[in-house]
Amino acid sequence: MAATKSIELRTAIPGPRSKEILERKRRVVADPLSILVPIVIERGQGATLTDVDGNTFIDFTGGVGCLNVGHANPQVVDAVQEQAAKFFHTDFTVVPYEVYVELAERLVAAAPFSTPAKAAFFNSGAEAIENAVKFARAFTGRPAVIGFEGGFHGRTLLALSLTSKTHPYKAGLGPFAPDVYRLPYPQDYRGPSGAAALAALERALLTTVAAEDVAAIVVEPVQGEGGFIVAPPEFVAGVRAICDEHGIVLVVDEVQSGFGRTGRMFAIEHYGIEPDLITIAKSIAGGLPLSGVIGVAEIMDSPGDSAVGGTFVGNPIAQAAALAVLDVFESERLVDRASAVGDVLRARFLEWQDRWPEIGDVRGLGAMLAIELVEDRETKEPAGDLASSVVEAAAEGGLLLLRAGVYGNCIRVLVPLVISDAELDEALGVWEDALETTLAT
Ligand code: PLP
Secondary structure, eight states: OOOOSSOBOOSSSSOHHHHHHHHHHHHHSOTTSOOSSOOOEEEEEBTEEEETTSOEEEESSHHHHTOTTOBTOHHHHHHHHHHHHHOSOOOTTTSOOHHHHHHHHHHHHHSSOSSOEEEEEESSHHHHHHHHHHHHHHHHOOOEEEEETTOOOOSSHHHHHHOOOIIIIITTOOOOOSSEEEEOOOOTTTOOOHHHHHHHHHHHHHHTSOGGGEEEEEEOSEETTTTSEEOOHHHHHHHHHHHHHHTOEEEEEOTTTTTTTTSSSSGGGGTTOOOSEEEEOGGGGTTSOOEEEEEEHHHHTOSOTTSSOOTTSSOHHHHHHHHHHHHHHHHTTHHHHHHHHHHHHHHHHHHHHHHOTTEEEEEEETTEEEEEEBSOTTTOOBOHHHHHHHHHHHHHHTEEOEEESTTSOEEEOOOOTTOOHHHHHHHHHHHHHHHHHHSOO
8 A cells, every 4th residue: 555644544443442432422322423434533633633543534524514724723722722711601792702793803804795794603503594594584574484405504493494305304303493495406417407496496486485475595505415516606696686686685504615615715705696694604613613694784783682692602712713713714825725625626536537437426616525426327326325335445544534415425525624735635545545446447
């Protein structure tokens, strides 16, 4: 095997200590918290993590897209330690703190709004979605919410009602929140086209829910869990036009696509339209739980006093981390880095697509890229088991990968953007070996 620089494997995967802890986990942790990668982490650094058996992996999962600045980024660690030594918590609405205000100032300045904008902070992506809908309902005085097939918006009741993947997320867990409607999301590979998806939306406003009852349309510009599907520009422009025509609030969910992942700070910047509200989470605070809604001030101001909030929302330690994350983005030019990483990934994926017919599609924006595996190029029958085998083989070679897609047949990249060129090359070598082992050449 070729000499490696970052990956170092000392045991079979999983190693004995990981196995032992996972066996303890089985006895005391609820089963739904099932494990995708059967190793137990000891520490992480940049784009690598080391498990309790001393094996070091390159991490393309990035904590499901939360680690754009890398594991244990030193600037983030310093900011967290400094803030932790001052105070942990007050509840911002009881005794406020400057770090909240400063983060709002910086994010409002970074977000693509040409009119006055404001921010509010929460803990998880799901909470950001729940609150975006609250802002939209308070502003419009309307009940209904429209989302899209294949969308993922979280696991709390309203967010789960919007989430559009039955297994494993929704099956058996209803009833769901009323007045939530889902329509087809466009995609080049499997259809429908942008025009057909827009027509379905227009038709739903005639057949299913009246436009004047719709508070918000919630859309991911690039679907994350749905399989890194990039919305065509004409679709996004059309949704914006429908929202304008009917006074509907356009909520862009950037929980996964935000913070540089697509080669812009926010994926919606690729489209040249302004949303009304943006939800953010995941990579905002370098791995600490923090989320937010940024949006048009008039909409953000519309719920009554205390209608939005929560004991822990906008935690100062997470916010200090978020300010450090923004500093790292500037000093290390991570948005540009995402484009460069994306170029390297895409070129390699296209080579693989030429070589293996099972790679039906290569898609994404910037470093938010995925491959889709199929049994047959013509029929496009999804090959979820093949994707699982590739992910497993890659883990055994020291690369951690994550699947995506409603059929679970896509393999996505959520690598920390601080990955070095050498690590990227090394990781792609392991991935290629895993494809070689799994697919017929
Ligand atoms: N929205 C999108 C686009 C997501 O990808 C996710 C999580 O993967 C969420 C919302 C929910 O975020 P959380 O898991 O932090 O609640």
